[in-house]
Amino acid sequence: MQKGDHLFLVDGSAYIFRAYHALPPLTRKSDGLPVGAVSGFCNMLWKLVEESKDTSVGVAPTHFAVIFDHSSTTFRNALFEGYKANRTAPPEDLVPQFALIREAVRAFDLPCIEKQGFEADDLIATYTRLALEAGGDVTIVSSDKDLMQLVGPCVTLYDQMKDKRLGPAEVFEKFGVYPEKMIDLQALVGDTSDNVPGIPGIGPKTAAQLLDTFGDLETLLARAAEIPQAKRRENIIAFADQARLSRTLVTLDVNTPFDVPLDALAIEHTDGERLIAYLKAMEFTTLTRRVSAKLGTEVAGIEAAQIDVDAPARGPDLDPTGTPGGDKSDADLPLTPAAFAAGRMAQMADRPVDRTAYTTIRDQAGLEAFIARAYETGILSFDVETTALDAMHAEIVGLALAVSPGEAAYVPLAHVAEGDGDLLGGGQGADGGVGPQLSEALALDLLRPVLTDGAVLKIGQNFKYDYLVMLRRGIAIAPFDDTMLISYALDASSSLDGHGMDELSERFLGHKPISYKELCGSGRGARAIAACPIDKVTEYAAEDADVTLRLWEVLKPRLVADGLTHVYERLERPLVPVLARMEERGIRVDRQILSRLSGRFAQKAASLEADIHGFAGESFNPGSPKQLGEILFGKLGLPGGKRTRTGQWSTDARTLEDLAAEGHELPRRIVEWRQLTKLKGTYTDALPGHMDAQGRIHTSYSMASxxxxxxxxxxxxxxxxxxxxxxxxxxxxxxxxxxxxxxxxxxxxxxxxxxxxxxxxxPQLSEAFRQGIDIHAMTASEMFNTPVEGMEPSVRRRAKAINFGIIYGISAFGLAAQLSIPREEAALYIRRYFERxxxxxxxxxxxxxxxxxxxxxxxxxxxxxxxxxxxxxxxxxxxxxxxxxxxxxxxxxxxxxxxxxxxxxxxxxxxxxxxxxxxxxxxxxxxxxxxxxxxxxxxxxxxxxxxxxxxxxxxxxxxxxxxxxxxxxxxxxx
Missing domain, CATH: 3.30.70.370 (Alpha-Beta Plaits)
Structure with a gap:
């Protein structure tokens, strides 16, 4: 970066919550995945990127980055245990979107930056310092008052939601002090959203007046006796040290270590195909069209990206107590069990995770000795390291064991020298450059008794996976506890980052485990776990077993304390072996039927396409929203056409269904064509790829999602x-x-x-069910004063829609759309239903x-x-x-x-x-x-x-x- 360059830094964590709360809930149509925050985030980011190129509203950026909080302990937690302890859990439907949003940033070809142990604000402060030292300007995209201390002649804070830019004058107008005194003002006032204490009774206006009179915080504290108001004077004297602590807590660290150098933030040309592939995967049709039009990238032919929506959103925007980042002081939300988590973290400080204490077991005697310890402690934390996420196809690479906190080991079984093409060869007792290893057969023979012995409780995390891997090898593990399911029974939707081990560890133990990516790498440089150095895998795998055991110690007592033992022991844990056996069995599928259906669907799609071209009067790609819009509203002039911001006609499902309901054949055929091609691609073409040699498909069931x-x-x-x-x-x-x-x-x-x-x-519904009466006909009779005998099917259908709609809180608008009736009539039905x-x-x-x-x-x-x-x-x-x-x-x-x-x-x-x-x-x-x-x-x-x-x-x-x-x-x- 050099003089004259302009760096944009987006506060990604705050961006997420502002995007989420700015929009109503939204789910992906294909599978119901919550994507409202992702949609808002992508639209805001696209608007920012595109509008920032307009130099009439400022200097276009030469460098750009999106900065996120990382879930980990910071120096502020060490200074003040209560820091951010009053934060609330993020909404349940926001949790799965964190990882998707980070993928979105990468799809935009923008740096996505976070740092373990540091907050996003500290990284923003550090990059701001570096940019200023290089002679550049900085725009910080955020409304967070914590960042106002950075504002200066070359640093602007930009609130995108309000399209408002804050320089030194605007900060003074808002708080009565210039940016250089914002730290002292916050030290006096405190911050309820971060649980920074400040001084009781001091608000922003009072703080500004005091700083105007005394100059700075230290002078104020030294001369507090001169303050005429008795109560204010007493509080400032009594809480002077608390104010100094608060000043340290709110001061941003401009020397935060970083992994991505400043010059690496230089803007590159957006890869249109990559971005469109991501947007198609999210099913953001409107934004896809806008991006296509702006970048000149044709949507047709670009396949939706394969995005792992089930990947854990690892630590986004959460502090160590398990609370979300971002300033949400305007939301009145209940508190999380932060005090509980903090207490458990304090206990963990007396016995921290020490990866150097783990052992590698390479011989029979070592494994037998460890098994003997399991019988002594009565506990065995157990975890398999495998070649695949699919338990039905996974081969065992090694086993991780723990018998008490800190006493853990790894048993390598199928490791190979790095670069060996046969990742499962050479490890069965041979050296192969990796040292001696037990064979899988011998290790499992030694472990079989303890894994099935009722005297030793086995503990796992997401244990259905390990259970199924072992079940395929003839071992049905019992008894066991599953920390994932314990967490799920306790905090079904108030859980912060899901129920993954890493997230639970950071939340309840204050410890960040080694990630799989840290061990094996990512992208082209990734390697199989079997090819990773065994000493590194020992640290990674044994830590998993150790952390799981520690989590069990923390979470299991909460079941009793919260009165939820019966949910876990009667509804969750007993279902694990049931589902594992179902997954192992699978269900038989006839490949020929699928093939014939694919052919039939293809023929019908082609026939529909021919009809579509006939109704349109010309050939065009029915999968192209742009071409379709021009045909429907440009050429044919159908009513109800609406243009998007890019000028294209909207051809979303609702628009087409409305036109079809009015009797227009072309949109009706388009709806049919879309449904048919989706069925073909999702099922008849794809299912054969999931079949095993016996022609059976093995789905996987998630119990905690x-x-x-x-x-x-x-x-x-x-x-x-x-x-x-x-x-x-x-x-x-x-x-x-x-x-x-x-x-x-x-x-x-x-x-x-x-x-x-x-x-x-x-009583009416209950009696009808007891007598076996047609419940929908009975409802129709009650609602519309119509005899059940000879009732028209359409009347019963309306009652059925209302019956099921009421359960899901259907609105008059939703019922009107479902029944194709005026909204006023739908509202009347709902009102009458509640009256009856x-x-x-x-x-x-x-x-x-x-x-x-x-x-x-x-x-x-x-x-x-x-x-x-x-x-x-x-x-x-x-x-x-x-x-x-x-x-x-x-x-x-x-x-x-x-x-x-x-x-x-x-x-x-x-x-x-x-x-x-x-x-x-x-x-x-x-x-x-x-x-x-x-x-x-x-x-x-x-x-x-x-x-x-x-x-x-x-x-x-x-x-x-x-x-x-x-x-x-x-x-x-x-």
């Missing part, structure tokens, strides 16, 4: 195969039974409505009040769903959380019931001498593979177990009903 306890499925996601379209149902026909077997599908009938009838105590069933309104009000009072609501089985944003100042955020809080006890109870059914199912089948195998769980449905000659005996037992799953804990006032059928394929059985 939703607020309500619902399971999610991935790699591949078998829970989102559509069932409401002919093509979607056709895909299910490819899921078949093995020879001599039959598929049985057992599905709860209207379980959430039944739970609502019980929880809200609605007043208990539902009472239930909703009770849930909102409960969530506001205690921060969470509960299912009938005691599972807690936390909603810290239920009292948020932003009405849209608050409304979203209110709707979620109303639905969570219902949906969560349904999730708990099917979990209980799954846990009971296998023992009941075995006791009856039946060999049916549970294969899939899809929301309220279980799918089994059953011998043909056992179907008649299996279906009644499955139905009974599911219908009585709530008992004896809960006696529902309405019966649970299960529909179960057998067939050769999934679609026919459903």
């Amino acid at each position: 939703t607020t309500t306890g619902r399971l999610s499925s991935s790699e591949p996601n078998l829970q989102n195969i559509p069932v409401r379209t002919e093509e979607g149902r056709a895909i299910r026909t490819a899921f078949i039974a093995a020879p001599g077997m039959t598929l049985v599908s057992a599905d709860y009938s209207q379980i959430e409505l039944r739970i609502l009838a019980h929880m809200a105590e609605i 069933f007043p208990g539902i309104r009472d239930y909703m009000d009770a849930m909102k009040a409960q969530a506001k009072a205690q921060g969470y609501v509960e299912t009938l089985f005691g599972r807690r769903a936390h909603y810290p944003d239920i009292r948020h100042a932003n009405p849209s955020v608050r409304a979203f959380n209110e709707r979620a809080a109303i639905n969570a006890p219902i949906q969560g109870t349904a999730a708990d019931i099917i979990r209980r059914a799954m846990i009971r199912m296998e023992p009941e089948l075995a006791a009856a001498g039946l060999s049916a195998r549970m294969l899939l769980q899809v929301h309220d449905e279980l799918v089994f593979e059953v011998p043909e000659d056992e179907v008649e005996r299996t279906i009644p037992l499955v139905r009974e177990v599911m219908e009585r799953a709530a008992e004896p804990v809960i006696q529902l006032s309405v019966p649970l009903v299960v529909d179960a059928r057998a067939a050769a394929n999934w679609e026919e059985a459903h």
